[in-house]
Amino acid sequence: MWFGIVSLFPEMFDIATQAGVLGRAVTQGVVNLEVFNPREFVTDKHRTVDDRPYGGGPGMVMMVEPLTRALQAARKVAADRTLDAPVVYLSPQGDRLDQRKVANLARYEGLILLAGRYEGVDERVIEAEVDEELSIGDYVLTGGELPAMIVMDAISRLLPGTLGNAASALEESHLDGLLDYPHYTRPENTAAGRVPPVLLGGDHAAVRNWRRKEALRRTWQVRPDMLAQRPLSDEERKLLAELFDLDLD
């Protein structure tokens, strides 16, 4: 998958592409990344990319011309490679990113990710150039670069040929839509406690059941909203009833 990034801080992307699953995906060529810096597309003496907002108020706004040129350059690379690559603007006003949106974005051959700085971009750029506007959550960041990296990270682990792929296949199984069950590794006994005995016994059916029950317990306790989104199997209703001594019928 090809990512064209439009950002005033290209160096920020070095870190993300040098380590972890995303870094490996880049090294392996499963993911390709090209950064387009709007500042490189302006010719005035100070290479200005931002200006004061019309109507007054605090902060600065990213200007139309540098952004449009950088986006055109990214579009041209995508077109030359005959890639379908929509423009995604990372912004606090966007739709909230979730795993369903990540999976849908992963189907594209390419994506052009626009990372804003300052108070944001001139609204006319959004109207003319942006296909989808995405936020990563309700907290205030200083720009769209980290959100763009988060989008790439989440997508890259779903792509064939990256290490996250085995894990994502598992995610589509019966534990889909639940929080993870607790994990343990050696040694069996530590100052922090023992491993639950069921995991040591080699009864795979018992282990499966225990994990599903623990996943349900945690989801019920910390993310009841996730359970409300998801139909429960008879087996899961039984486990939940056992856990909390509830009558779910």
Ligand code: 9D3
């Ligand atoms: C405090 C400034 N805010 C005035 C009401 C507006 C504002 C503008 C730009 C707040 C944050 C930002 C920079 N953030 C992003 O570019 C961003 C973001 C975020 O802040 N939170 C969650 N997802 C995203 S995606 C892009």
